[in-house]
Amino acid sequence: MLVTGGAGYIGSHAAKALVRAGHRVVVYDNLVAGHRAAVKYGEFHEGDVLDPQALRSSMQKYGVSAVMHFAAFLDVGESVREPAKYYRNNVVGVVNVLEAMAALKIDTLVFSSTCATYGEPIETPITESHPQRPINSYGESKLVAERAFPHYERAYGIRAIALRYFNAAGADPDGEIGEDHSPEIHVIPRALDAATGGEGLKVFGDDYPTPDGTCLRDYIHVTDLADAHVRAVESLAARAKSGAYNLGTGTPRSVKDVIAAVERVTGRKVPWTLAPRRPGDPAILYASADKARLELGWTPAYPSLDDIVRTAWTWRQSHPRGYGG
Numbered sequence: 001m002l003v004t005g006g007a008g009y010i011g012s013h014a015a016k017a018l019v020r021a022g023h024r025v026v027v028y029d030n031l032v033a034g035h036r037a038a039v040k041y042g043e044f045h046e047g048d049v050l051d052p053q054a055l056r057s058s059m060q061k062y063g064v065s066a067v068m069h070f071a072a073f074l075d076v077g078e079s080v081r082e083p084a085k086y087y088r089n090n091v092v093g094v095v096n097v098l099e100a101m102a103a104l105k106i107d108t109l110v111f112s113s114t115c116a117t118y119g120e121p122i123e124t125p126i127t128e129s130h131p132q133r134p135i136n137s138y139g140e141s142k143l144v145a146e147r148a149f150p151h152y153e154r155a156y157g158i159r160a161i162a163l164r165y166f167n168a169a170g171a172d173p174d175g176e177i178g179e180d181h182s183p184e185i186h187v188i189p190r191a192l193d194a195a196t197g198g199e200g201l202k203v204f205g206d207d208y209p210t211p212d213g214t215c216l217r218d219y220i221h222v223t224d225l226a227d228a229h230v231r232a233v234e235s236l237a238a239r240a241k242s243g244a245y246n247l248g249t250g251t252p253r254s255v256k257d258v259i260a261a262v263e264r265v266t267g268r269k270v271p272w273t274l275a276p277r278r279p280g281d282p283a284i285l286y287a288s289a290d291k292a293r294l295e296l297g298w299t300p301a302y303p304s305l306d307d308i309v310r311t312a313w314t315w316r317q318s319h320p321r322g323y324g325g
């Protein structure tokens with residue numbers, strides 16, 4: 001199994017889950033945002049998905065029969081300022097993956113998609129049939145890929161499952177791997193940073209139409225995401241149909257809920273300041289994951305926000321500077 005982006009946060013957890021489930025894994029990553037030390041499961045092949053030759057020879061060399069494509073950029077704000085970067089890496093990247101698969105007759109793909117493909121929700125919880133109208137080039141770059149899949153299936157027989165993650169969070173419960181983004185844009189690691197004397201946390205808006213005025217999101221444990229990937233690829237191997245699945249807990253949590261959970265788990269205060277709303281931040285985003293439950297048999301093992309924060313905190317305590325130490 002080729003895992004592009006497997007040196008990154010979610011891909012490294014997926015590689016672990018795949019190896020544990022008995023699959024052979026090759027991580028293909030150019031380390032632009034990932035970490036060599038995060039590749040603890042499977043072989044490592046340093047390479048860029050923007051290099052079609054290298055991608056193809058890696059698939060050939062390892063006799064790959066399925067691909068999980070995580071490699072992408074994912075900072076929504078940056079995607080607004082620099083859409084070209086997102087179209088190049090995320091769109092050209094997935095096209096290269098599909099072309100290499102078609103050329104080598106590899107017919108199984110699991111793709112990292114996102115709730116950002118939905119844009120501003122018109123109803124919650126969000127189901128897979130909710131209209132997809134992204135409001136930034138990041139979401140658009142993932143939707144382009146999703147829309148390409150049926151065409152590649154018809155012409156080249158590639159079957160693809162797109163997994164639309166909500167907010168990935170937490171760390172490997174064994175403490176082997178965790179989250180190390182630079183810059184860190186996600187609220188739980190930032191709140192942990194604030195609790196441990198780092199930069200204070202900014203809360204972007206407290207006047208949303210939500211119970212405590214802060215945005216509601218759906219935090220899903222990274223190990224649960226990894227488990228869904230194993231289920232998705234195994235279901236495709238058992239001739240399941242292509243499709244798309246939301247991955248979330250279905251429970252909305254506010255930014256203030258996150259702060260309270262971090263304070264409970266760490267026993268420390270989280271200093272925070274109020275900042276203006278960010279453009280394009282919907283008030284409420286949470287998933288209906290019934291389809292994944294019914295069709296993939298997937299149920300999150302770590303639905304509790306405290307458990308999610310606890311695993312992130314354990315990782316942070318043993319790796320205060322991420323993979324740097």
Ligand SMILES: NC(=O)c1ccc[n+]([C@@H]2O[C@H](COP(=O)([O-])OP(=O)(O)OC[C@H]3O[C@@H](n4cnc5c(N)ncnc54)[C@H](O)[C@@H]3O)[C@@H](O)[C@H]2O)c1
Binds near residue numbers: 033035165
């Ligand atoms: N983190 C989230 O909350 C979240 C939510 C929804 C979707 N996703 C999607 O999940 C995937 C993984 O996200 P993550 O949080 O693990 O990010 P990450 O940055 O930790 O991992 C991405 C990995 O891809 C690699 N990469 C990027 N461009 C590459 C290229 N051109 N060639 C080879 N490798 C390349 C990076 O080095 C990194 O190791 C992404 O596709 C992202 O869009 C993430």
